[in-house]
Amino acid sequence: MRILAERIQERLALEHGTLFGQGRRRWSLIYPSPYAVGMSSLGFQTVYRLLNALPDTVAERAFLPEADLPERAPLWTYESGRPAADAPVVAFSVAYELELMGVFECLRRLGVAALSPARQERDPIVVMGGPLTSVNPRPLGPFADLIVVGEAEAVLAPLTDALFGEGSRAQRIARAGALPGVWLPAQVAEPPAPLEVVDACLPAFATIWTPASALANMFLVEAERGCARGCAFCVMRRQAGRGMRCVPAERVLQTIPNAAPRVGLVGAAVSDHPDLVAIVRAIVDAGQEVGLSSLRADRLSSELVALLVKGGNRTLTVAADGISERLRTDLSKRIEARHLHETARLAAEFGVPQLKLYAMVGVPGETPADVAEFVTLCRELRTRLGPLQRLTVGVSVFVPKPRTPLVDAAFVGIKAAEAQLASLKRQLRGIAELSTGGGRQAWLEGRLAHGNQATGVAMYDAYVAGGGPAAIRKALGLLGAEGGVLSS
Numbered sequence: 001m002r003i004l005a006e007r008i009q010e011r012l013a014l015e016h017g018t019l020f021g022q023g024r025r026r027w028s029l030i031y032p033s034p035y036a037v038g039m040s041s042l043g044f045q046t047v048y049r050l051l052n053a054l055p056d057t058v059a060e061r062a063f064l065p066e067a068d069l070p071e072r073a074p075l076w077t078y079e080s081g082r083p084a085a086d087a088p089v090v091a092f093s094v095a096y097e098l099e100l101m102g103v104f105e106c107l108r109r110l111g112v113a114a115l116s117p118a119r120q121e122r123d124p125i126v127v128m129g130g131p132l133t134s135v136n137p138r139p140l141g142p143f144a145d146l147i148v149v150g151e152a153e154a155v156l157a158p159l160t161d162a163l164f165g166e167g168s169r170a171q172r173i174a175r176a177g178a179l180p181g182v183w184l185p186a187q188v189a190e191p192p193a194p195l196e197v198v199d200a201c202l203p204a205f206a207t208i209w210t211p212a213s214a215l216a217n218m219f220l221v222e223a224e225r226g227c228a229r230g231c232a233f234c235v236m237r238r239q240a241g242r243g244m245r246c247v248p249a250e251r252v253l254q255t256i257p258n259a260a261p262r263v264g265l266v267g268a269a270v271s272d273h274p275d276l277v278a279i280v281r282a283i284v285d286a287g288q289e290v291g292l293s294s295l296r297a298d299r300l301s302s303e304l305v306a307l308l309v310k311g312g313n314r315t316l317t318v319a320a321d322g323i324s325e326r327l328r329t330d331l332s333k334r335i336e337a338r339h340l341h342e343t344a345r346l347a348a349e350f351g352v353p354q355l356k357l358y359a360m361v362g363v364p365g366e367t368p369a370d371v372a373e374f375v376t377l378c379r380e381l382r383t384r385l386g387p388l389q390r391l392t393v394g395v396s397v398f399v400p401k402p403r404t405p406l407v408d409a410a411f412v413g414i415k416a417a418e419a420q421l422a423s424l425k426r427q428l429r430g431i432a433e434l435s436t437g438g439g440r441q442a443w444l445e446g447r448l449a450h451g452n453q454a455t456g457v458a459m460y461d462a463y464v465a466g467g468g469p470a471a472i473r474k475a476l477g478l479l480g481a482e483g484g485v486l487s488s
Ligand code: SF4
Pocket: 227, 228, 229, 230, 231, 234, 235, 236, 237, 238, 268, 269, 333
């Protein structure tokens, strides 16, 4: 496994802010996607930082090996090079539904039984958490000894005390299960409501930046959490949580190391922060580049775009979501074509090389007239941009998500979605470049978002059968109504 050891050493040499802790209470933190993705996760980095700050506690990272590494490549932690399964507690951070296959792959490489009841006294306790748990943790249930549901920051200290206390493996798991927000899926049928931390716990901020992250050399800090708006399709909408929790500008700025070359301001609705311009200006004035995790077209101004360009931005990314004015109104998106026109105008004025627009097809009630309106809109945006500026369109397929008003809406179906995407691609030729995850991926995301523990087991069966699309269709097809129905 020389190649794996060398890769880890090369990456460590590029990192700034790595924590080499000491302590008897050892956690392995696993990200079920490759290193570049995991290191761009603010939640993963925050848990790493917070655990390493606890007394007598050390947390070390491991990641799903890249596809070019051998099948048998193990999971070693970056900080000490030890097998990740040697730690008494192994914790996964799962961001979204499609990372479930990565969880299975990591468990295999750890040498830990995938299903929790098969684990023995000597096995590490497997904890799961991450953003996915706020949407639907059920499919993760069969594989976790316990799941922290929702925002984990405040529970990490008592959880560590419980998991590293006296007693057998089962006794320690049971003690952890008594904590708020902790679900023992083998014993309790339904998960608790997602935890929400008090504002004093904010902001989440990273500790490591590295050129090898998908967000190269970017120090991540949260400017706000949640959203005060009410887009009907979105799991971040205000009714799903406490709304938008803003972090005061000075607290955001205090966390940023002077040496960080780039700063990423994170938040579902970061462009709604009332002091955003002041925060961005302070970062740019300090000579650092800056990026925003989301940008609403109706929150852009000349001042903000000028600062973003000065801060190294080469792309303006905004979401239309609904492809027509009518659908955006139906979805309560509150973005109008005029906002998108103004975004293109600002991109042209400030010479931003690329405008990226997100949109969704397969929204309930969509008609060919909506598609035609979107093509016209893209053509108009293209006209506003200069000849050397790119227009790219990221199109997803609408997936009805739990905890939203559209939870019971119909999924358009894989075939219809693929036909829609192919037609849009044809119509946008010469106007915009289109990228998409496709209909099959959206269907799977929906099945898992609505799934239960049986869905998780079916996905594991599919993984054992090779993990390909046919195996997944077959395994989930056998489930019927048991696993959350979403027609294909
Ligand atoms: S789509 Fe954006 S603005 Fe709308 S609810 Fe979600 S996070 Fe808020």
